[in-house]
Amino acid sequence: MAQLTDYTAYADAQGHATSAALWDLFDGDREDLNIAHECIVRHADGSGRAAVRIAHADGRDEILSFDEIATGAARFAHWLDAEGIQPGERIAFMLEPSLPFYVCLFGAMQTGAISVPLFTLFGPDALKLRIDDCKPTILITNSEKADLARGAPGPRVIVADDGLLDDIARFPSTYTPKTKANDLAVFQYTSGTTRELPEAVKHSHRALVTLMFAALYGTGIRPGDQFFCPSSPAWGHGLWHGTLAPLGLGVTTGTFAGRFDPVRLMKALDDYRVTNMSAAATHYRMMKNSGKVADYAFHFRKLSYTGEPIDPATLDWIDLHFKVPVCSMYGTTEIGVVLVNYPGAEDFTVKPGSLGKAVPGQKLEVQRPDGSVCDAGEIGELMLWRGGGWLSTKDRARTDADGYFYHCGRADDVIISAGWTMSAVEIENSMLKHDAVLECGVIGVPDEKRGQVVKAFVVSDREGSDALIKELQDFTRQKLAQHEFPRIVEFVSELPKTPAGKVHRKMLRDREAAKAAEAAAA
Known part of the structure; x- marks a missing residue:
């Protein structure tokens, strides 16, 4: 019987993609399901097949097999049981992609404990806020971060080194999961500032099933792909779309460890012969700016991106050098992926800069403040039908005559000057x-x-x-309109970024407000 992974066309997605069809991709059912089993254990067949390829910033390549991760995760699960960890307790990880990271992540999930991935570049305030919020029993990190971790009172700090792997080696290499489909599996923090801690988004094991809509139609993952996602697995894109989604389908994935380097990324894409990559807009832009693309060969059949729109100049560069249209994937950690461009679907036209169309089963509209639907080309607020009512995404958007959606910035990125309404995103792109x-x-x-x-x-x-x-002001006015240009330009060595790699406009606004307050006080 055909499964959803057997179809690639947009028309087939509309005709066959249902919730019931998603469940056919897994061993578990609506009662009993475990993410670690679906992503790792069931694919560990003794063949040594690669599960994760890690491109380290220092030039090393690390290849982990399904067998190796499954064995380590089972032993870590037994170790947690021996330590008295109960289902529902939180186990936090502040680790770069590595064997200890995947062993601990999937081992905790098997026991019914809740995995909490944390960004390795968190400072003491950011770490303490999250520790105070989720209250983990154990915090696992590397030796470099151990002192920082011990400064956050509460959890027992474990250093994930060879000693930990040696310690768990005494336990059995298989484990029977203890979870139900609706049991919590992951607490995921969004990329916010330390002053405004976003609440952890709480995901159950069955979230893996609904994730497959994004995998199949947002990143276009199919068995046989050589996949890569350079985003950190501490964040939603890197964990769910870059790690759990491909592994759930038995697809080898790739990731990046250490300080990001676009040239190192391109070398890995060439060496691993990657056919399908999903990255942040910033990753593509940094590859373009490196000037080194001609040094490498690429093998792409599908490309996708998320986080923010890609500017037109970078889109042109991708077309020129990668020879494949890059497909936007829109969503948030809270609502999931809801707009996609169906990578690999030959009957779907990818429009440059478009967010695409809705994931099967989702309903979205661009609305005016009174709730009426905007006309094609008219900018309004992007709304999602969820739970019997319209939910605001906090984003502005427009549609075209063919029903494609286009992002027009966050609601708070609108600039009103002398009565003119302008989009920060449009000015940046120009x-x-x-x-x-x-x-x-x-x-x-x-x-x-x-x-x-x-x-x-x-x-x-x-x-x-x-x-x-x-020169920049005149250039922008010629591209947009006579009133749409930066009246003030400040040259900087770097821009503040969110941990997900997006330009942190809120931080820019906060800095300007602080400067204004200081000037007023003086």
Whole structure:
């Protein structure tokens, strides 16, 4: 009997993709399901087949098999039982991708404990906030982060080194999972600031099943792909779309460990002969800016991205060098992926810059403030039908005549100047077409005459000057409209980023507000 993985066409997705069909992809059912079993154990057949390829920033390649991870995870699960860990207790991990990371992640899930991945670059305040929120019994980290971890009172800190792996080696290499489908499996934190801690999104084991809509139609994963996702598994994209989704389908995935380097990434994509990659917009932009793309060969059949729109200049670069259209995948940790471009579907036209169309079974509209539906081309708020009512995504969007959705920025990224409404995203995209602009962040800043004016923070390979400012202003006005240009330009060496790699406009706004407050006080 055909399964959803046997179909690649958009028309087939509309005709066959149902909740019931998703369950056919797994061993478990609506009562009994365990993520570790579905992603690792059932694919561990003794063949040594690769589960995860890790490209380390220092140039090393590490290949972990399904067999190796399954054995280690079972032993770690027994170790947790021996330590008295009960179902529902939280086990936190602050580790780069590595054998200990996957052993601990999947081992905890088998026992009914809840896995909590934490970003390795958290400072003491960010770590303490999350520890205070989820209250883990154990925090597992590396030797470099051990002192930092011990500064967060509460959890027992375990260093994930060879000693831990040696300690668990005395336990059996198989384990019978203790979970039901609706039991909690993962607490996932979104990428927020330490001052505004986002609440952990709580995922059950059955979340793996609904994730497959994003896997099949957002990243286009199918058996036989050589997959890669450079995003950290501490965040939603790297964990769910880059790790659990491909492994759940028995697909070999790849990831990056250590400080991100776009040239190291391209070498891994060549060496691993990657055919399907899902990355953040920033990853593609950094590869473009490296100037080293000609040094490597690529084997892509499917590409996707998430996090924020890709500027047109980078889209053109992808078309030129990767020869495959890159497909947007829109969603959040809270609502999941809801708009996709169906990578690999020959009967679906990928429109540059578009968010695509709805995942099968989802309903979205662009609405005016009064709740009426916007006309094609009209910008409004993107709304999702969920639980019998309309849920705001906090994003602005528009549709075209063919029903494709386009992102028009966060609701708080709208700039109103002298009565004109402008999009920070549109201005950034236009400025990024200029050869001197490597990165750009745009916000609105207060102005006595106009209410707000546009300020652009620019990373450039040219020396900042009044002449370059005027050049960028004129360039932007020619691309957009006479009123749509940055009246203020500040050249910076780097832009603040969220842990997911997006330009952190809120931090830019906060910095400007602090400067204004200091000036007023003076």
